[in-house]
Structure formats: C-alpha cells, structure tokens
Amino acid sequence: MQITKTEETGFCFGVKRALRTLEKAAHAYGAVETVGPVVHNQQVVDQFARLGVRVVADPDEIKGEVAVISSHGLPPQASEKLKSRRLTIVDTTCPNVRKAQLAAKRLAEEGFWLVVFGDPAHPEVKAILGWANQQGVATLESSDIARLGKVPKRVGILSQTTRNESEFTRFVNDLASVLLPQVQELSILNTLCDVTKRRQAAALELAKNVDLMIVVGGRNSANTRILAEICSSAGAETRHIETADEIQDAWLEHGRSVGVTSGTSIPDNVIDEVMLKLKNWKRGPNKR
Ligand code: SF4
Known part of the structure; x- marks a missing residue:
C-alpha cells in the first residue's frame, strides 16, 4: 500500500498561537473560561479541561474572573459586555x-452593506458580522441574496477565512451578475486564509x-470539512476521521494508494x- 501525506499538516500558526496564549493564561490565572471551544478540536479541548479551562457557549455564562476569546473571535459588542463586567480578557x-x-468594520463604516460568504452559524462569521455592526448578511448561496430583491447601493463581499477559494470565486461571480444591475459600487475583499488555501490546493x-x-x-x-469536500470532489474515496482508532481495515484492502x-x-x-497505523497495516493473516 502506498501512503502519501501532504507537506503541511498539524496546527497552523493561528491555532498554535491561540493554544500558547490559552496555556499561559491557564497557568497564570488557574480556572479560565473560553467563549466557545478555543479551536474546533475535541481532543485539544479535553486536554485543556485538565488544566481547568472551561468552555461556555455564551459570554453571559462566564462565572469566573477571566474570559478567553477563541481563535474564531467574538463580536466587539460581546467583548465590550465582558469588559463592562470588569473581567480580565484574554484574546x-x-x-x-x-x-x-477589520475589513468588515472598515467597509461598514464606509457605508457598505456586507455579504459574508460563510456559514451563518459559525462563530467566526457571527463575529465578522458583529464587527460590521450587523450591517449585512452571511450566506453560502448567492440565490439567498437574489431572493432579497432590493439591496443597498454599495455592497461589500468578503469571505469566512477557511472557505474554498474556487467556491468563493463562483459565489462572487454569481453575485456580481445579480447585483451589478442595481448597485453603484461593489467592493470585493479576499479574506481567505493563506494556510487554508495552501492546504486545500495540496489536498486536491x-x-x-x-x-x-x-x-x-x-x-x-x-x-x-471543506478539505474533505475538496478531496471527495476530486474523485477519491474520502474519510474524515478525528483519531487513528477510526481507521477501518475495509478501507485499506485491495492494496490501495x-x-x-x-x-x-x-x-x-x-x-x-495515523501514519503509524497505516504503515503497520498488513493485509490477510498479518492484519493488525
Ligand atoms: S484563519 Fe488560517 S491561520 Fe488562522 S486559525 Fe484559521 S486556518 Fe489557522
């Protein structure tokens, strides 16, 4: 069986930075609470729970003295509320x-109505709209905007950092054809993350x-999830796992690459x- 790993894997610099900061805070303050998981990985969250880090779903649920804003950010209105309670904030x-x-904030201040290409339920997207003072909407479907009918004269488009670049491009093209007949100004900002772009290209x-x-x-x-969608769209059978234990023998039979x-x-x-489990995997009687 031939096994190949993409060059870049593991934590990105943003996640490393967030975890370093949280670890320092946990050691400095003891019990701290994060608004949402610091990063979207249950094993990492469990590890920090052992250091006394508690996750709350909403800023209002913070009971202690130290509030941690996750790597996905928080709307400024929510941070202000935490500050008004005189909590120590670790961002x-x-x-x-x-x-x-900041791009969303600037566009909103300049009078643009925002369309954020992203999952409206994702904390990063909610925070971005918060920075635009809720002056806009978030969606993954350009048809949602078309259905709105009339839109303001100045529209800004940006993306959740981790979306797929080719889908963002398609979204922008579709939206431009819907909006151009009725808007005076369309401003498109590329807010995709470079690390994500590189990983998506390598995975594809x-x-x-x-x-x-x-x-x-x-x-x-x-x-x-987007990486898995990209791999699947390239025609490869794709399995999304969290740990090596989830790898099943049936996936690896027939000497596959x-x-x-x-x-x-x-x-x-x-x-x-994961790599060790794949390398040690043997077919037939030697199967481990
Ligand atoms: S935006 Fe990019 S660098 Fe930042 S945490 Fe997300 S993937 Fe990592």
Whole structure:
C-alpha cells in the first residue's frame, strides 16, 4: 500500500498561537473560561479541561474572573459586555480572522452593506458580522441574496477565512451578475486564509492521484470539512476521521494508494499515529 501525506499538516500558526496564549493564561490565572471551544478540536479541548479551562457557549455564562476569546473571535459588542463586567480578557483571535473583522468594520463604516460568504452559524462569521455592526448578511448561496430583491447601493463581499477559494470565486461571480444591475459600487475583499488555501490546493492535488484520502481533523472544524469536500470532489474515496482508532481495515484492502491530509486544529501526534497505523497495516493473516 502506498501512503502519501501532504507537506503541511498539524496546527497552523493561528491555532498554535491561540493554544500558547490559552496555556499561559491557564497557568497564570488557574480556572479560565473560553467563549466557545478555543479551536474546533475535541481532543485539544479535553486536554485543556485538565488544566481547568472551561468552555461556555455564551459570554453571559462566564462565572469566573477571566474570559478567553477563541481563535474564531467574538463580536466587539460581546467583548465590550465582558469588559463592562470588569473581567480580565484574554484574546486568542487568529491574526487572519482579525484582518477579516477589520475589513468588515472598515467597509461598514464606509457605508457598505456586507455579504459574508460563510456559514451563518459559525462563530467566526457571527463575529465578522458583529464587527460590521450587523450591517449585512452571511450566506453560502448567492440565490439567498437574489431572493432579497432590493439591496443597498454599495455592497461589500468578503469571505469566512477557511472557505474554498474556487467556491468563493463562483459565489462572487454569481453575485456580481445579480447585483451589478442595481448597485453603484461593489467592493470585493479576499479574506481567505493563506494556510487554508495552501492546504486545500495540496489536498486536491493528492486526492487526484490516490484511491483513498484520509482527512484528519475535528468533525466540527469548518476547514477540515471543506478539505474533505475538496478531496471527495476530486474523485477519491474520502474519510474524515478525528483519531487513528477510526481507521477501518475495509478501507485499506485491495492494496490501495492512500493520501493523508489534515485540518489546522489537529496536533502532530495524532497525524503521527495515523501514519503509524497505516504503515503497520498488513493485509490477510498479518492484519493488525
Ligand atoms: S486556518 Fe488560517 S484563519 Fe484559521 S486559525 Fe489557522 S491561520 Fe488562522
């Protein structure tokens, strides 16, 4: 069985930075609470729980003295509310997410109505709209905007950082054909994350040349789910797993070629375990 791993796997710089900051905060303050999981990976969240880090779904649920903003960010209105309670705030927002937030803020201040290409339920997308003072909408379907009928004269388009570049391009093209007859100004900002773009391109290339792609990452991780969609669209049988234990013998039979890639919130040791399990896998009587 031939096994190939994409060059870049494991934590991205934004996740590494967020986890370093959270670890320091946990050591400095003892019990701290994060608004939403610091990154979308349950194993990482469990590891931090052992250091006393608690996850709350909503800023209002914070009971202690220290509130941590996750790598996906928070709407400024929510941060202000935390500050007004005189809590210590530790901000782990990824710099790339911050760029998208500031882009949204600037566009909104200049009078643009925003269309954010992203999952409206994702915390990063909610935060971006918050930075635009809710002056806009988030969607993955250009038809949603077409259905609105009349839109403001100045429209800004940007993307959730981890979306697929070719889908964002398609979305922008579709939206432009819907909006241009009625708007005066259309401003398109590319807020896609470079790390995500590189991983998607590498995964697509590998997926074209193997039978099976194993995509490692949290099930609730947007960037991992998109990687899996890209691999599947390239024609490779694709399995999204969180840990090596999930690999099934049936996937590996017939001496298949296997590609491995990962989302950005998965630790290196999990990838190493996946690689080890694949390398040790033997068919027939030697099967492990
Ligand atoms: S994937 Fe990109 S945007 Fe998301 S945390 Fe990593 S560097 Fe930041």
